Amino acid sequence: MPNNEDEAHRNNARREDTRRKIQLGGLVIKAGIGGLPPAVILGVLLDGADRVADGAELIRLKKLGHLALVGEPG
DSSP states (O other), X not given: XXXXXXXXXXXXXXXXXXXXXXXXXXXXXXXXXXXXXHHHHHHHHHHHHHHTTSHHHHHXXXXXXXXXXXXXXX
């Protein structure tokens, strides 16, 4: 039988997971692609995941994202 500590840990993990999903959804919206069909959004993300394997592209995309998030070059 689970104890209160186990339940608290599960609740905390669930909250952290929910928070992360909300943050990621916010990034999709901030990028201006929130209105696209889910398959297109996933395609964009998969394409980006392939591109960041290149170190130079990772650096470029990180700078672009930082600029969009905080308004100044990273």
